[in-house]
Amino acid sequence: MPKFNVGPLNHVGVAVPDIDAAIAMYREKFGVTDITEPKDLPPQGVTYAFVNLPSGQVELITPYGDNSPITKYLERNPKGGQHHLCFEVEDIREAVTAMETRGMRVLNEPRIGAHGTLVVFLHPGDAGGVLIELMETPKADASHA
């Protein structure tokens, strides 16, 4: 079996019905000052913003477009909730090979994610009910872009 391990926890994805309201909540209730402007990511069907903590990052995501994967999630969880965990990997293709070798279902071909690097998602049924995103480590810090 090829050697493979995930790296740092890059971010926690939180689905929200209203991204402006969510940003206001993190700013006003929790005092977070470093929050990025919402941006659309059409390939993933989401609009996202990063809540940057002194260490750790929450990615707020809300549906973009008509076929967003977040729409169904929000139908089940109208107030929003935790949507995925993102672990960094050195090389996405090695990661996909390792995951498939180890019996984990990879849900998509690698595509560009919110940090500008390639990402895949794993089936939550193989990972204790948690939707896991694997993301190639950004070469520079794109989290504040």
Next chain:
Amino acid sequence: MPKFNVGPLNHVGVAVPDIDAAIAMYREKFGVTDITEPKDLPPQGVTYAFVNLPSGQVELITPYGDNSPITKYLERNPKGGQHHLCFEVEDIREAVTAMETRGMRVLNEPRIGAHGTLVVFLHPGDAGGVLIELMETPKADASHA
């Protein structure tokens, strides 16, 4: 309004039906080598283990005792899933005062959490559907204890 802000993301709490199976999954599928032995935390009704990544921590939790808050969660999510986010705060009592002043419901009196410092939980209905734990920053690094 008193000045207050949360600090780093300390960990992500993930509920699991079988903590030994979850540990094996993080070790064998994701190649994580630094995972603590399961420990019981009777005041919170959980058995927990920390999955320590190069940066970031997943706290695996499973029910302990007859009145565990995790039991209900697992009835709704039998495979497990993301349960809470934990942000560090400098002083738990200041945090409670700030949260209450800002209209956030605090669910418990401060009590000792898995890192040995005082913690409270906030009502998910006030925080975008996410159960938030606020935890006094450990004085030393207790995450590998």
